Each structure stands twice: as C-alpha cells, then as structure tokens.
Amino acid sequence: MNDDELIVSHLADDTAVDEVANATAGRPELAAELEAVETERDLLGDEATWVAPPPLSESIARAIADEATDGGHDAATVAPAGRRNSVDRRVGRNLRWSGAAALVAAAVVAVVMVVGGNSPTPRVELELAGTEHAPEASGTAGVVRTDGGTRIDLDLQGMAVPADGELYHGWVVVVEQPVSIGTFHMRDGSGTVVLWAGVDWDHIEAVTVTRERLDGSSAAITVLEAHVEEN
Amino acid sequence: MSDRALIERFRSGDADAVRTLYERYGGGVYSVALRALGDRSLAEEATQATFLKAWRSADRAEPDRDPAPWLYTIARRTAIDLWRRESRRPTSSYDELDAEGGHGGALVSLPPSLEQAWSAFEVRQAVDGLDADERAVVRLQHFDGMSHSEIAEKLGVPIGTVKSRSHRAHRRLAARLGHLAEEDS
Numbered sequence: 001m002n003d004d005e006l007i008v009s010h011l012a013d014d015t016a017v018d019e020v021a022n023a024t025a026g027r028p029e030l031a032a033e034l035e036a037v038e039t040e041r042d043l044l045g046d047e048a049t050w051v052a053p054p055p056l057s058e059s060i061a062r063a064i065a066d067e068a069t070d071g072g073h074d075a076a077t078v079a080p081a082g083r084r085n086s087v088d089r090r091v092g093r094n095l096r097w098s099g100a101a102a103l104v105a106a107a108v109v110a111v112v113m114v115v116g117g118n119s120p121t122p123r124v125e126l127e128l129a130g131t132e133h134a135p136e137a138s139g140t141a142g143v144v145r146t147d148g149g150t151r152i153d154l155d156l157q158g159m160a161v162p163a164d165g166e167l168y169h170g171w172v173v174v175v176e177q178p179v180s181i182g183t184f185h186m187r188d189g190s191g192t193v194v195l196w197a198g199v200d201w202d203h204i205e206a207v208t209v210t211r212e213r214l215d216g217s218s219a220a221i222t223v224l225e226a227h228v229e230e231n
Numbered sequence: 232m233s234d235r236a237l238i239e240r241f242r243s244g245d246a247d248a249v250r251t252l253y254e255r256y257g258g259g260v261y262s263v264a265l266r267a268l269g270d271r272s273l274a275e276e277a278t279q280a281t282f283l284k285a286w287r288s289a290d291r292a293e294p295d296r297d298p299a300p301w302l303y304t305i306a307r308r309t310a311i312d313l314w315r316r317e318s319r320r321p322t323s324s325y326d327e328l329d330a331e332g333g334h335g336g337a338l339v340s341l342p343p344s345l346e347q348a349w350s351a352f353e354v355r356q357a358v359d360g361l362d363a364d365e366r367a368v369v370r371l372q373h374f375d376g377m378s379h380s381e382i383a384e385k386l387g388v389p390i391g392t393v394k395s396r397s398h399r400a401h402r403r404l405a406a407r408l409g410h411l412a413e414e415d416s
Contacts, residue, residue, distance in 0.1 A: 004405070012372075012401040039347060040408050043354040044373035046266065050358075053261035054275045056253045056282065064286050065246040215315070 003030060010037050011044075059149045059196035066194060126207055126226035134160060134211075134223035141207045141226055150197040152181060152207060156224070157190040165214050168223070170195045173206040204228060238294040241286075249286055256299065257282075260306040262355035263348045267310035268317075277313050281306045303352045307345065357407040365400035368393055 001009065006023055009015045024031035043049055123144050130137035139156035154170065162168065167185055170193070171178040181195040197204065206227045210220035232240075232251065240248035257278060264277035284305050285292070292301055358366060371377045371385060379397065383390040 007409075008398070008402045008405045011405050012397055037405070039350060040354055040404070041373070043347065043351055044358070044369060044404075045376075046351065047374075048262040048265040048351055049355050050370055050374050051261070051265060051271065053257040053278055056250055056257070057279045060279050060283050061246070061250065064249050064283065067246075067286075 006030075007033065007037055010034050011041055013041060059198060062146070062149075062151075063194065063196060124201070126228065128154070128156070128207065128209070128224040128226045130158065130224055131222050133221045134158075136160075137223050139224060143201055143204075143207075145201045150199065150201045150204065152195045152197060154193040154195065154209070155191075156186060156193070156209075159186040159189050159223070160211070161187055161189055162211060166211060167214060169210045169212055169220065171208045171210065172197045172199060172204045173208065174199050174203045176205070178208070234298055235294045238292045238298055242289045242292055242294070244289070249282060252285070252298070252302075253282055256302050256356070258359045259299065259352040259356045260302055262351045263303060263306045264310045264313075266348055266351045267307070267345050268314060273313055273317065274310075277306065277309045280313075281309045284309060299352065299356065303349060306352070307348055310348075311345070353408060354404075357404050360407065361400055361403060365396050365403070368396045369400050369404070372397060 001019075001023075003023075006015065006020075010020065020034060024034060123142055126141040126143065128137075128139040128141055136158035137156065137160070138158055139154060142153035142155070144151045144153070150172075152170070152172070159168070162185055167183045169183045170181040172181055173179070179197065179199060181197045184193045184195070186193070206225060208222055208226070209224040210222050212218070212220040234255075237248055237251055237255070241252060260281050261274055261278045264281070265271065265274035268274050268277060281302065285302060288305075292298055358369065361369065367386065368382055371382045372379075377385065379390055379393045383393045386393070
C-alpha cells in the first residue's frame, strides 16, 4: 500500500494500528499527515458536518433585495428577528424596568393608517416618543405587513450619537415580551433604518428602541417607545 | 456558474447571487457556527448574519480568489460575537448592577470549539461536494457508526457496492482535504 492509499484507508478508518505503525516508522512527516487525517475523520463523525443549514431567511433575503433596489450594500443593520434568547429575556427585564419609569413621560401614541402609493398593503404609522432618558429623540415607525414578516421603517430624529462600543437596538413587544428586530447605529443623530420582525403585526403591542453597550457591561436603556393601543 | 462569476455578480449588488452563494457555502458556514456555538438556533442566527455581513462588505470579496476563506473569516467573527453576547451574565435591573459594582458583562474570550473551525468548514464543503450516494455511505459510516454490512442492509445494496462507494468517497475527500494535512504537518 503506498502513502496515498494509506491516507485514504486511514480516513475511511480501515487501517490497523500495526499497519500504521509500520508505515510511519522513521517517517515523522507521514505520521503527522496521518494524525491530521484523524482530525478530519473525527470531523466526519461530528454533528456539525451533517446537520443541514436553514434556508436563507426570508427577512434577510428581503432586506438584501431592498438594499439592492436602493443601490447599495450599506443600509442599516438588520438582525434576524423572532428568536427569543436569554439576552432578549435579560434586556426584556431591563426594558420593563426602564419602561415603567418611561411610561410616565411617554407621549400618547398616534396610529395612522396610510395606504401608500400603488401598494395594496396598508402601512401603519406609529409615532415614537422619546423617554425620560432621551427627551430630544422622536420619530415614526412605518409598519408594513408582508409575506416575509413585518417590515418596520424607523425614521428617527434627535438621537444621541452612540459612544464607542454602544449601539441602538430595535424591539417589538409581543405578549409583554420584547423580541429583537435588529441593531443599528445612528451616527448622524437622525436617519432611516429598515428592520424586520418575524412576528405578525397583529401580535405586536409596542415598538421600542434601546441604547446599550456592545459588551453588555450595562443595562439597556429605553430611549424611544410607541405603544399600539388598538391592534 | 463559476465562483469567479458568482463573486462578480455578488459584488455588483445582484441580490440573487446571495442565494447562490448561500447554497454553495451555507453548509460550511453553518458547520463553523454550530461547532463554535454548540446550539442549532444560535448557529442558524450566526449563519444568516454571516451572509448579511458578507453582502454588506461585498466590495472586499475578490473574484480572483477562493471565497471560502473570506466567508469563513466572517462566519468565525460572527460566531465569536454571538458567543460573547450569549456569555453575558444576566442582569435584571440597575439596582442589581449597582450592587455588583456596575459591571455585569464579564466576557469569555473565545468559544471552546473554535480551534478546528477551519477544518470543520473544509470538511463540510468537501462532504457537500460528494455525490449523494457517496455522501450517504460516508454519513452512515462515520456519523451513524455503521459497518459496511449494516450500511448495505440499510441502503439495500450489495456490500461490494458499499465498499466501492466508500473507497471512492474517501479518495475524493482525501484529495480535497490533503492541503489541511499539509498545513498541519
């Protein structure tokens, strides 16, 4: 058996211990090569090699298509939405904590139905009010229900420029639980951000924006809120 | 379509090219993410985020070069970021933060299973490149731990067919993965 055949046989786990020992005696480079093959063989038995990846998320595909239509790759950050994880829950607790205080100062939210252009899809527009942590901040959240999820266009003004290591984080609240819809920077203090929620509009009770540190070294602070009073 | 043509389309802002790139390299990216994060849900999130990041930095993809190392680098970085995010110690309030000295975000440096991530990526891509019948034999042998005779019985083919498919598949894998052994040795 030549070296190439030995390697194939070793990868297939068809070699005997003494066969390998005889072949590698005095040949450290071949021994090292066979050791690397064993790593590959281990990986062939690893779950990660065989589990099928998910299909490309429709919300991601749609965001990419939208950006392509807009002619650029550099639109706002969009994160996969809909999966609630431990961090979401943690931030959720913080949201409820800070949200309770912010509610005192929150403005009444207006819900305006707008039928836009040629699109048959109703666009709901929410008015976002700055909380006590960001009284200068304001904006609107244009909500459009699509087959791929709920698209939320945030048009924001008066936002503090995030410090290094900080970002803004969009959320929708469903059954009193926050669901992440993506993170973004607002380096100019105002602008439009397109985010996507994997939950249906009918279940959304509020849209909020928090400011938080990337490294999680402080709690998220709610800076904008819009509560959907009749949904 | 060649990888070169695909990357040129990708760079030009063709959204359909993202789907093709995903079909071609989604398995490798997912393997890196799953190996690093050890959680299918997180790995799915990392995989989706990797392709979005790739799309947004498409101008850095070079048509003359293999896109695999570039995608791998993004996938690895994304997995590390998710790992760090998930490693944060939960906190429930400012009061709790204050009681803990104002810092509730101790970070873990790197996921423990990241050492062989590049090999995992390459092995996955190599496996995905096998014919379906060869891939089935390799999976049953290595992942399900079956003998040739058990595989023959499961697939309903003669044991000689299993052996020849296995040999052919492993020969292809060895050829495709040979550079990994050279890098390690």
